[in-house]
Amino acid sequence: MLNPLAQELNTTLKNTTPGELLSDLGLRVFFPKGIIAQGAEAKKFGKVANATIGTTLTEGKPAILEAVHKYAPELSAGELVAYAPTAGLPYLRALWKDLIYKKNPGLKGKEISTPVVVPGLTAGISYLADLFIDETKPLLSPNPSWDNYSLIIETRRNSQLHTFNLFANDGFDLESFKTAVEKEAETGFVRVLLNFPQNPSGYSPTNAEAAQIVRIIRSVAEKGAKVLVWDDDAYFGLNYENDIYPQSLFAEFADLHENVLAVKIDGPTKEDFVWGFRTGFLTFGGKGLTGEHYEALEKKLMGLIRSSVSCSSTPSQSIALRAFADPAIDIQKKNFRKILEDRYLEVKKFTSSHTSKNLEALPFNSGYFMSFRTKVDAEQLRQKILHEKQIGTVAIDAKTLRVAFSSLEKEQIETVYSAIYECAENM
The missing domain is CATH 3.40.640.10 (Type I PLP-dependent aspartate aminotransferase-like (Major domain))
Known part of the structure; x- marks a missing residue:
């Protein structure tokens, strides 16, 4: 029921x-109208005291150890250790x-x-x-x-x-x-x-x-x-x-x-x-x-x-x-986004100018990743790349190998992708 x-x-x-x-x-x-709901009601109407939520309060604020607070001194105790709704x-x-x-x-x-x-x-x-x-x-x-x-x-x-x-x-x-x-x-x-x-x-x-x-x-x-x-x-x-x-x-x-x-x-x-x-x-x-x-x-x-x-x-x-709320956040995000876009363009340049009998780059135009459709077993290819070239990739399924260009420095991209193509050709 x-x-x-x-x-x-x-x-x-x-x-x-x-x-x-x-x-x-x-x-x-x-x-449920249990502890959380009753605690929210008490927070609103409990003017004398609020004995609902299991936190330790001192002088009306959450207690916080200095060993914790010293690592984020700009945040209040409530911002750091209190329960969120x-x-x-x-x-x-x-x-x-x-x-x-x-x-x-x-x-x-x-x-x-x-x-x-x-x-x-x-x-x-x-x-x-x-x-x-x-x-x-x-x-x-x-x-x-x-x-x-x-x-x-x-x-x-x-x-x-x-x-x-x-x-x-x-x-x-x-x-x-x-x-x-x-x-x-x-x-x-x-x-x-x-x-x-x-x-x-x-x-x-x-x-x-x-x-x-x-x-x-x-x-x-x-x-x-x-x-x-x-x-x-x-x-x-x-x-x-x-x-x-x-x-x-x-x-x-x-x-x-x-x-x-x-x-x-x-x-x-x-x-x-x-x-x-x-x-x-x-x-x-x-x-x-x-x-x-x-x-x-x-x-x-x-x-x-x-x-x-x-x-x-x-x-x-x-x-x-x-x-x-920081006015600098948008500029900072644009800078990081530009790093990702530069890496994307470098990968795009490589895959557009190289061919392989065992690899086909799937369409990609955004995000963190690109993937290859493989004509060989993707897990076996992943293992070969990892153990022979010491490069990590991800086998999504038997025919899909994912490469996160987000985690590659731009200068690494040619080396990494050359290794992937070489291993695929040798299978």
Whole structure:
């Protein structure tokens, strides 16, 4: 029997696209009116004292050891060691929402939810899988794709990862995508994950391809299918060619059709070069959804967060909040982005001027990576490169070898890629 609080949220979402897309766990989950909720109420109204949250207070502030504080003296004790709210620091959530609108002008006039802070983008994807995926609800994803998708969807959620072919004719395989989406739509539901710039290929769609991707989703929605689109924007903004769709596709899907629910998965991890902060955001957008609907989805997310990690890291959120207010951050980001672009151009120059009977560079134009389609076993090639040349690469599957040019100095690129081609030729 469902908890009354879960039933209350389900009632709020009744007859909406997100309500129909929920998994078995998504239907069961809720945010309890337990310690956290009662503590928030006490914080607001407990003027004499607040004996709710398990932290040590001295003179009204969190106690902090000097051995800890001395390494981040500019941050207050509260910014360093206090618990953050389950959904994240309110000012950070509001600021990130403003940044989403700023980076995606196509969202102007469209209502989206307030981003919920999650402990990294991987956790965000896992929480979405909890909400919307179960044994009867598969997820559609490109092939090749990041191996963690399979671990989350197939191993954790005991579901299936359906795939479409990512590339055809040196670009996005629109025909394969269309066929796969329409096949899913035959069940009445489409759950699809799009990751641009893509891991492992380092590809983002052109403006024309993006328009067709949106058209395909709109078409099945207009025919009655309920569509959930996950926009994994981990590498957002790292585009190195002119004819790339400049925004997140979330800007298109967030108000596309009443039958479409879009989720943006993003954060400062890659965008702001803070990989170990483990701070990400989940943001919902759907035509016709109200603040009440978004709040219900937020509370279900909070239930998942509360029942797993309780809350995300406070120091990471505090530092991010301060960094975003620093007027120098944009210049600093441009400098790092230029380093990545220079490395990308160097790799592009090499792969454009070299051929191999056993390697084919997949299309790439953005992000941190590029990949080869191999005519030999990718794992055997990886081992050969590692043991003969002492160079690390990643075998994504039997026919895909990923190279992270993000971690190569520009001066290393010719040496590394020459070694990769030499090893491939000798197999």
